[in-house]
Amino acid sequence: MRRKFVLRTALTLGAALLSFSSVVTAATITPGNLVIYRVGDGAAALGTTAAKVFLDEYTTSGALVQSIAVPFSGTTALTAVGNSTTEGVISPSEDGQKLVFTGYRKDAGGSSPAADTQAVTTRLIGSIGLAGTPDTTLGVTDVGTTAIRSATTADSSQYYISTAAAVRYIGTPTATSTSVVIDARNSRQVNLADNILYASNGSTAITGKVQQYGTMPTTTTAAVPVVTLALADAVNGFVLVDLDPGVAGNDTLYALSTVEALLRKYTYNGTSWSASGSIASTASNLTAQVSGSAVSLYLTTSTALQTLTDSSGYGVNITGTISTLASATTNTGFRGIGSLSVPEPSSLVLVGLGCCIALVRRRTVRG
Numbered sequence: 001m002r003r004k005f006v007l008r009t010a011l012t013l014g015a016a017l018l019s020f021s022s023v024v025t026a027a028t029i030t031p032g033n034l035v036i037y038r039v040g041d042g043a044a045a046l047g048t049t050a051a052k053v054f055l056d057e058y059t060t061s062g063a064l065v066q067s068i069a070v071p072f073s074g075t076t077a078l079t080a081v082g083n084s085t086t087e088g089v090i091s092p093s094e095d096g097q098k099l100v101f102t103g104y105r106k107d108a109g110g111s112s113p114a115a116d117t118q119a120v121t122t123r124l125i126g127s128i129g130l131a132g133t134p135d136t137t138l139g140v141t142d143v144g145t146t147a148i149r150s151a152t153t154a155d156s157s158q159y160y161i162s163t164a165a166a167v168r169y170i171g172t173p174t175a176t177s178t179s180v181v182i183d184a185r186n187s188r189q190v191n192l193a194d195n196i197l198y199a200s201n202g203s204t205a206i207t208g209k210v211q212q213y214g215t216m217p218t219t220t221t222a223a224v225p226v227v228t229l230a231l232a233d234a235v236n237g238f239v240l241v242d243l244d245p246g247v248a249g250n251d252t253l254y255a256l257s258t259v260e261a262l263l264r265k266y267t268y269n270g271t272s273w274s275a276s277g278s279i280a281s282t283a284s285n286l287t288a289q290v291s292g293s294a295v296s297l298y299l300t301t302s303t304a305l306q307t308l309t310d311s312s313g314y315g316v317n318i319t320g321t322i323s324t325l326a327s328a329t330t331n332t333g334f335r336g337i338g339s340l341s342v343p344e345p346s347s348l349v350l351v352g353l354g355c356c357i358a359l360v361r362r363r364t365v366r367g
Contacts (some may be wrong), residue, residue: 028132032341033065034058034287034298035128036305037088037101039080040332048112051082053103055128060289060298062305062325070103070126070134078103078126078136080335081114081147085284085302086164086188086202086236088335089150092287094192098127099338102148102161105139114147114164123148125159125173130340140170140177150189150336154216160197162187167199169218182213182221189285192216193240194249198226202234202258209235210255226253226273227266233259237285237336241295243314252276252314254297256283263299265310265318277317279308285336300334303327 029035036058039051052072057065070078080087080103090101104113105122113121122139140148140161147164159170161179167187168179186203197213208225227235238255253266253273263281266273283299283306290296293313297320299306305326312319328334 028066028068029057029128029130029340030059030065031130032060032289032339034060034305034337034339035090035099036300036334037080037090037336038067038328038332038334039082039088042329042331045331046082046333048081048083048115050079050104050106050108050110050113052108053078053080053088055101055134058305058326060296060307062307064326066132068128068132068134071136072108074107075105076136077105077107078124078134079106079108079110079113080104081112082333084114084147085333085335087114087147087149089162089189089237089285090287090336090338091150091152091189091191092338092340093127093152093156094154094195095156096340098129098153098156099340100151100153100159101126101128101336102151103136104148105136115145117145118143122176123161123163125151125161125170125177127156137175138173138177139175140168140179142178143168149187152190152192154192154195158216160190160192160199162190162199167197167213171218180219182217182219183211183223185223188234188236189238191238191240196249198238198240199223200227200235200238200255202236204231207231209233209257210238210253227255227264229257229260233257237283237299239286239288239297241288241290243290243293243295247314252295254286254288254295254310254318256281256286256299258284263297263308263318263322267315269315276312276315277319279318279320279322281306281322285334287337287339289339289341298325298337298339300337302333302335305334305337 053070055068106113125138167182210227211223240250262278265276308320
């Protein structure tokens with residue numbers, strides 16, 4: 001009887017774990033896959049009007065897994081300017097839980113939302129996690145009549161955003177957030193790495209095209225240039241990775257110089273950043289996955305998903321060849337790209353079932 005009771009208890013626990021698995025694995029984005037911010041549904045050519053947004057999941061070999069539609073009308077709508085190649089950037093949250101993006105609270109098909117005042121159209125911070133459900137609840141109401149381009153956060157308790165006019169800080173994110181100017185600059189992407197804020201820009205007034213603002217700034221902050229280029233140049237997407245355990249924190253940066261049409265690499269030695277070569281590229285956005293000293297880069301142009309593997313390692317000039325993995329369909333456009341790499345939830349179930357089996361075997365032997 002005791003053996004039967006123990007076995008029945010273990011099987012019940014196993015069933016419960018499998019039930020738990022059905023909840024956890026309802027996460028529809030696979031860790032390590034790519035997520036692309038796509039504008040347009042293909043029905044009409046992209047223009048200045050508000051376009052529908054989709055989050056397309058691809059494998060790293062370029063196979064389309066699914067398209068997640070972001071709400072495009074009503075009180076949860078998040079749309080984008082259809083033909084803007086500097087909007088729709090995706091940045092990861094520093095805790096690895098979300099991919100963060102931006103848009104406008106305006107129904108698809110309406111006039112250009114970036115041209116609306118903030119009183120007419122709220123600028124939005126959207127996000128998505130492995131559950132695959134877009135969150136479009138956060139808004140910001142004081143950025144002025146300007147384009148919103150990207151956003152990032154450490155852990156969802158506060159945010160940074162970039163607009164065509166400034167880098168801004170949001171200390172209390174709500175549906176009607178207000179913000180503080182960090183730097184009055186024509187900005188593109190914001191990223192957090194080691195709790196340090198970085199931002200790229202297209203400002204023709206400065207040569208610092210990627211700048212850092214120190215640890216989690218909350219007010220106007222003087223920037224320190226990381227990537228220095230000609231005044232006419234601009235950097236859109238950039239990503240930081242850690243390649244050398246001997247240098248604290250992230251020590252390698254890849255940046256897309258869109259005027260030069262170059263993918264540039266930079267190396268940090270613990271004191272300063274220096275250039276580590278470049279490769280021709282017409283991409284605007286990118287993300288990275290690291291394996292040892294090799295960095296797999298995934299890039300988007302408006303029409304293609306591309307990849308390049310830089311196997312050169314820390315402090316060595318970038319190497320590799322760009323190849324195309326997938327193409328955007330007619331009347332749609334690729335914008336930002338990101339990925340979430342966290343342990344598979346199903347591993348929890350395997351651990352739990354292993355414990356059940358071990359319990360059954362141990363009790364049976366002893367019984």
